[in-house]
Amino acid sequence: MTPELYTALATFAFVTVITPGPNNLMLMASGANFGFRRSMPHILGVGLGFPMMIVLVGLGAMQLFDLVPQSYTLLKVVSVAYMLWLAWKIANAAPPKEAQAEGRPLTFLQAAAFQWVNPKAWSMALGAITLYAASRDLTAILWVxxxxxxxxxxxxxxxxxxxxxxxxxxxxxxxxxxxxxAMAALLVASLLPVLMP
Structure with a gap:
């Protein structure tokens, strides 16, 4: 990968991860409700789960969409339903003192698995692979x-x-x-680009 291409990739990656989306809104809500330390598994699940998704998408999942375009529509439906459920959970979260007793932030595995139903994560992964690892060879995918x-x-x-x-x-x-x-409403609003044709 050339320095120019890597600079473009790093810029693309930074802009896509720092802008508001389901992961970031949920992390902000987790920090507000549970604090930083209790949110660490959630942080690590997103931080490592999404790159793992990129590897798996680059090595094979994109081919499924090429072969069965309807699978992408099914993914959208499942993703939106799950995101609406999460928005409801965030909207009804208990205050911090009660949350420490009855609620809990996402675990590492829950946050990593969430990437597979996160519409923004799918858009980011498909876009990054298409733009910066179009050959779909392992080295390019690992760079991404x-x-x-x-x-x-x-x-x-x-x-x-x-x-x-x-x-x-x-x-x-x-x-x-x-x-x-407000976080729940923003999470639902983040679905609008996915729902628009």
Whole structure:
């Protein structure tokens, strides 16, 4: 990979991971509801789960979409249904003191598995492979995945820290409830580009 192509890839990766989307909104909500330390498995699940998805998409899942285009429509339907359920869970999250007793942030495996039903993750993975690993050879795919590990660490940490900072401002349960409803609404709004033809 040439330096120019890698610079373009790194820029693409940074912009796609730092902008608001389901992962970032959920990490911010997790930071606000559970704090940074308890959100670490969620952070790692996103930070490592998405690059693993890139590898698997690059090595084979794209071929499934080429062979059976309807599979992409099915993926969209399942993804949207799951995201709506998650938005409901975020909107109805308990205040931090209650959450520590009854709620819990996503685990590493839950956050990693979430990538497979995250429409933004699919768009990012398909776009990155198409643009920067069009040959679909293992070396190019690993360059893309490795870049996303690096950029993802910055993004997941930043969004969770932002949520943790917001947590201090949300001491009143009513404010936290409004914040959670706003995060849920933004999560649903993040689905609009997927639903538009």
């Amino acid at each position: 995945a490795g870049t996303y590990v690096m950029m993802g660490c910055m993004s997941t940490t930043s969004w969770t820290v932002l949520g943790t900072a917001v947590r201090r401002l949300l001491a009143k349960p009513s404010w936290l409830r409004m914040f959670n409803w």
